[in-house]
Amino acid sequence: MRRTKAEAEETRSSIIRAAERVFYAKGVSNTTMEDVANAAGVTRGAVYWHFSNKTDLFLELYNSVPMPQEDMIAREIEQPGREVLCQIEKAAGDWLGELAGDEQRQRIFSILLRCEYGEELMPVLEKQQEVDDRHTASLERAFSRARSEDALGTSWTPQSATRTLRWMMKGLCSEWLLFGRRFDLEAQGREGLKHLFSSFREKAASIGSPPD
Amino acid sequence: MRRTKAEAEETRSSIIRAAERVFYAKGVSNTTMEDVANAAGVTRGAVYWHFSNKTDLFLELYNSVPMPQEDMIAREIEQPGREVLCQIEKAAGDWLGELAGDEQRQRIFSILLRCEYGEELMPVLEKQQEVDDRHTASLERAFSRARSEDALGTSWTPQSATRTLRWMMKGLCSEWLLFGRRFDLEAQGREGLKHLFSSFREKAASIGSPPD
DNA sequence: ATTTTAACATACAGCTGCGTTTGTATAAAT
DNA sequence: ATTTATACAAACGCAGCTGTATGTTAAAAT
Numbered sequence: 001m002r003r004t005k006a007e008a009e010e011t012r013s014s015i016i017r018a019a020e021r022v023f024y025a026k027g028v029s030n031t032t033m034e035d036v037a038n039a040a041g042v043t044r045g046a047v048y049w050h051f052s053n054k055t056d057l058f059l060e061l062y063n064s065v066p067m068p069q070e071d072m073i074a075r076e077i078e079q080p081g082r083e084v085l086c087q088i089e090k091a092a093g094d095w096l097g098e099l100a101g102d103e104q105r106q107r108i109f110s111i112l113l114r115c116e117y118g119e120e121l122m123p124v125l126e127k128q129q130e131v132d133d134r135h136t137a138s139l140e141r142a143f144s145r146a147r148s149e150d151a152l153g154t155s156w157t158p159q160s161a162t163r164t165l166r167w168m169m170k171g172l173c174s175e176w177l178l179f180g181r182r183f184d185l186e187a188q189g190r191e192g193l194k195h196l197f198s199s200f201r202e203k204a205a206s207i208g209s210p211p212d
Numbered sequence: 213m214r215r216t217k218a219e220a221e222e223t224r225s226s227i228i229r230a231a232e233r234v235f236y237a238k239g240v241s242n243t244t245m246e247d248v249a250n251a252a253g254v255t256r257g258a259v260y261w262h263f264s265n266k267t268d269l270f271l272e273l274y275n276s277v278p279m280p281q282e283d284m285i286a287r288e289i290e291q292p293g294r295e296v297l298c299q300i301e302k303a304a305g306d307w308l309g310e311l312a313g314d315e316q317r318q319r320i321f322s323i324l325l326r327c328e329y330g331e332e333l334m335p336v337l338e339k340q341q342e343v344d345d346r347h348t349a350s351l352e353r354a355f356s357r358a359r360s361e362d363a364l365g366t367s368w369t370p371q372s373a374t375r376t377l378r379w380m381m382k383g384l385c386s387e388w389l390l391f392g393r394r395f396d397l398e399a400q401g402r403e404g405l406k407h408l409f410s411s412f413r414e415k416a417a418s419i420g421s422p423p424d
Numbered sequence: 425a426t427t428t429t430a431a432c433a434t435a436c437a438g439c440t441g442c443g444t445t446t447g448t449a450t451a452a453a454t
Numbered sequence: 455a456t457t458t459a460t461a462c463a464a465a466c467g468c469a470g471c472t473g474t475a476t477g478t479t480a481a482a483a484t
Contacts, residue, residue, distance in 0.1 A: 002431050002480040011431085027328035029241040032471060045433050048473075114328050116239035129391065155407060164380065164404045171383030179341065192376045195367060199411030214450035214461050223461085244441055257463050260443070 012050045015040045016064050019057055024107040028058060028115040055120040062124050065108050084146040088139070089197045092169060096189040099173065110177045136162060146200075153202040161200055168192060224262045227252045228273050236319040240270060240327040267332040274336050277320050296358040300351070301409045304381060308401040311385065322389045348374060358412075365414040373412055380404060 003011070018040035022031045033054060037044045051057040099105055117125045143158035152161065172192065176185045215223070230252035234243045245266060249256045263269040311317055329337045355370035364373065384404065388397045 001433090001478080002429085002482090004481065005430085008431060027241075027330045029239075029328055030330045033473095034471080043433055044472090046431075049430090049432060053473080114326070116241055116326055116328060118239045118242045155410065160400075160403055160407065163400065164407060167380045167383030167387065167404065168376065169383065170386060171379030171381065174382060174386060175379065188372075188375065191372055192379065195372065195376060195411060196408075198367065199407060199414070202411070202414065213448080213463090214452090214459085216451065217460090220461060245443095246441075255463050256442090258461075261460090261462060265443080 011040070011042060011046060013064070015042065015047055015050060016057070016061050019061050020104070020107055020111070023058075023061070023111050023115075028054075028111065033057075058115075058121060059124065062108075062112075062127075065104070083151065084142055084149060085151055085197055085200055088142050088146075088165075089193050092165065093186070093190045093193055096169075096172075097186045100185040106177060106181075109173065113174060113178060136166065139165065151201065153200055155202070156200055165196065168196060223252070223254060223258060225276070227254065227259055227262060228269070228276050231269055231273050232316070232319055232323070235270070235273070235323050235327075240266075240323065245269075270327075270333060271336065274320075274324075274339075277316070295363065296354055296361060297363055297409055297412055300354050300358075300377075301405050304377065305398070305402045305405055308381075308384075309398045312397040318389060318393075321385065325386060325389060348378065351377065363413065365412055367414070368412055377408065380408060 015036065019031075019036045022035050022039045026035065033044050033047050036057070037047045040047070047057070051060060099109070112124075112128065115121065139162040140158045143152060143156075143161045146152040147158055152158070169189075172185070172189055176183065227248060231243075231248045234247050234251045238247065245256050245259050248269070249259045252259070259269070263272060311321070324336070324340065327333065351374040352370050355364060355368075355373045358364040359370055364370070381401075384397070384401055388395065
């Protein structure tokens with residue numbers, strides 16, 4: 001039964017969406033192509049028609065979602081509204097809110113966190129790393145602006161602030177995603193951000209000396 | 213060629229150590245029992261003599277390492293030296309130093325971080341979770357003591373401080389382990405801890421209001 | 425109206441890794 | 455000194471998954 005081009009494109013994307021669900025449910029390396037086909041309501045023939053193998057399917061899945069972790073900063077920041085640190089804090093908090101409300105993103109992120117990157121999937125890792133680096137650079141520029149506006153506490157450097165923020169965000173999201181979403185991501189996240197940015201803003205650097 | 217009991221025990225542990233290396237190098241689900249056997253210099257027969265299957269081998273590997281993330285607090289804390297917050301900070305920093313100096317721990321942690329837990333490996337996840345919970349509780353008690361000694365800034369609660377510290381530690385270690393150890397874990401980690409604990413100690417809560 | 429080709433379903437061959445079985449030499453038990 | 459059980463090596467069978475080849479139907483192209 002030959003389908004029309006639109007129909008074909010639809011089955012293709014339905015296969016991708018099915019892969020997303022199955023990868024999320026069973027793990028990438030534990031799912032077979034037939035699993036994906038069944039979940040999509042087609043046969044392996046259709047899957048192999050649209051994708052050459054599982055790695056390719058994974059790649060296309062990764063590309064199908066619009067810039068998984070791109071933004072977070074790029075949009076709101078850069079244009080000097082007013083308080084830079086407040087903008088970063090707001091952007092980070094909003095990003096958490098979006099993640100908390102978007103189940104597809106949650107699945108994608110979980111898959112990317114979990115899957116074992118063995119040789120074949122290295123392009124994905126590299127792309128992730130590249131996006132990460134761009135994102136880090138953007139954050140550092142923002143914190144540098146905060147510094148030049150004398151808004152960043154003297155005990156922080158733009159680099160250390162960037163790293164600490166990113167570590168906290170990553171740990172937060174990992175724990176939430178991988179351990180059953182057992183707390184309110186946005187609420188707890190915003191609270192943590194509030195404290196952290198409070199420290200970013202501290203003028204009097206009363207850094208305690210680590211003992212011994 | 214029947215071996216003596218001591219020899220047998222040695223091949224058993226050599227298989228476990230081989231599994232550790234191969235799991236780390238190729239990922240758990242991408243390694244076959246023959247891979248492990250080859251890396252250990254034996255045949256699959258020996259592997260299947262000592263372990264019933266790959267899951268069992270993984271479990272035994274997990275059990276063979278003395279409490280992967282147990283401690284970090286339990287030892288130094290609890291006994292009231294003096295400054296509680298300093299003790300926690302020191303314990304966390306020391307823990308980072310130990311991780312940075314112990315390649316076996318690095319491998320184990322990397323394996324545990326990125327392996328796909330599918331049904332069979334759930335016991336490992338549960339045990340991890342249990343250790344995590346005990347650890348969190350221990351941290352919360354320590355921060356509670358800090359609070360009762362009026363050493364914890366008023367804007368923090370023992371719970372929020374615990375969570376933030378754990379998130380940062382987790383993000384820090386994840387990034388370091390999974391992305392090629394491209395920075396100095398102990399140095400950068402201690403610096404981040406210094407800033408964070410500085411915030412923990414802040415008396416004047418100048419929490420900025422998140423905009424909008 | 426035919427021909428071609430896209431979009432699949434179905435069938436097939438091949439291999440890989442798994443778990444088991446069998447063989448065997450030797451340590452340990454009697 | 456036998457016997458027995460242990461600690462493996464080697465061989466076997468097989469189920470599952472992959473990739474491809476072939477079949478089929480209908481949409482496009484001519």
